[in-house]
Amino acid sequence: MVRIGYTMMTEQAGPRELVGHVVGAERAGFDFSVTSDHYFPWLASQGHSPFAWSMLGAAAQATGRIPLMTYVTCPTTRYHPAVVAQQAATLQLLSGGRFRLGLGSGENLNEHVVGGGWPAPSVRLAKLAEAIEIIRALFAGGAVSHRGTYFDVADARLWDLPDEPPPIGVAVSGERSCEIAGRLGDLVIATEPRPELLASFDRHGGTGKPRIGQLPVCYDPDRAAAVARAHDQFRWALGGWPVNSELPGPRSFAAATEPVRPEDVAEAIPCGDDVDRFVAAVRPYVDAGFTEVALVQIGGDRQKPFLEWAEAELLPALRELT
Template sequence: MVRFGYTMMTEQAGPRELVEHVVGAERAGFDFAVISDHYFPWLDAQGHSPYAWSVLGAAAQATTAIPLMTYVTCPTVRYHPAVVAQKAATVQLLSEGRFRLGLGSGENLNEHVVGPGWPAAHIRLEMLEEAVEIIRELFGGGSVNHHGRYFDVENARLWDLPDEPPPIGVAVSGDRSCELAGRLADLAIAIDPERELLEAFDRSGGAGKPKVGQLAVCYDVDRDTAVKRAHEQFRWSLGGWRVNAELPGPAAFEQASRYVRPEDVAESIPCGEDVNVFVDAVRPFVDAGFTEVALVQVGGAHQYPFLEWAEATLLPALRAMRPAGPSATLED
């Protein structure tokens, strides 16, 4: 059965609000929660970007059962992998085993702030592979020394280790990342409902492992208001991964998305309150083979109406979904 999650979108809410939102998501019955790990918002209109790991620590204490996950952390430029391993182990302890560490090769938007330059895509994947290996070795306990192509670790050890280390997820977007994830990760992460990605992950050792997708939605009782908000805050998402990984800041995303129309956004982000529209948007992920789908409600100030609607209407409808064919609708 597919599980449905809630996204703490750090780009659109402050730290205290994010913790309150995930408490509400647990109360509403979401199966899990994920959090973005950014230094910048995508657009100025979003207006936030607190430190995700502080939010996770607070969320681990404020909730009791909902699983938590980074979606995703880049462990190669802004953070050293040895530090990521320590943070992840600590959150696993604080949450009493509810944490999963989602990793990816990152975006220039967030990683450029420490100043070493933005590597080419194939270099970023090589760095990610080495980082995952370091993190796994530190999760294993004992002293770690590592002198690799991209990272050095000198006599490192995690002194506070959970009994079960956090499962590691890796974001996939092409053959190389699918191979890496299938071989080294415990789960796959993707933002597009592409069956081919999951099949490539399975061929590389991922068969039977969880596959986690994510979809932006914009609930509002007035559809036009929802479309306007989605356009103001999420038009950047139509640029695609190859573009979005490279742009250096919100001003660049403003420029790149200046010709995106509200109707363009509404074609990819379900807007309004028609639950069938939301179910139809989620269905491609289910049909592609995703075992989990995390939803992002667009607009930091619009979480509570969404959570109430999700509890009463959306989550029951998603769990009653028939994952077969584009014409399937909800049962009468």
């Protein structure tokens, strides 16, 4: 049975609201939660972007059962990998072992803020692999010194380490990232139900490891209102990773998505309150071999009705997917 997760979307709500949302998701019966880690929203209409790690610390204290996860953190530019290791170890302790560290090669949208330019994809992936190796070394305990191609670490040590370090997930979009995920990750992360990604992950050592997907949805009893909201706030998702990873800010995303029509969004994202439509959108992930799927309810002010509907109708229907 596929596990169904809830996404704390930091781009569409403030930190106090996000913590309340995940408390509601735990109460509704979601199996796990994930959170985005951004400096900017994709579109100005989303309107938010609080610091994910502060929010996760609060969420760890406000909840008691639901697992937490970054989806995903870039450990190469805005953060140094030694700092990410400390953040993750602390979250694992605060949550009582409920944290998973999702990592990826990043987006220009968030990483450009520290200057230094935005490297080519091959460099970003090489930096990601080196960063994961540093994080794993720090999770192992003891002093770590490292002089690598992209990062230096001088006599670093994590003084507060959990008995079990957080599992590391790696976001994938092609062969090279799948190789890194299979070799260095404990699980794989993807935002599209592409079976070839999971096959590549398995070839590089991922066989038997969890695989997590993510799906935007827009619940509303008024389907027209749901389509309009999804178009206003989430049309960027139709752009694809090769484009989205390069754009530097909300204005760029607005310009790049100007041709996207509401009907295009309605075709790609389940909107309204038809349970069968939502189940049909999750099914390709299950058929591709994903073991977990995190839902993103579009609209920061529409989480409470979504959670109530999910508890009563959607989650029972999704539990039947195998």
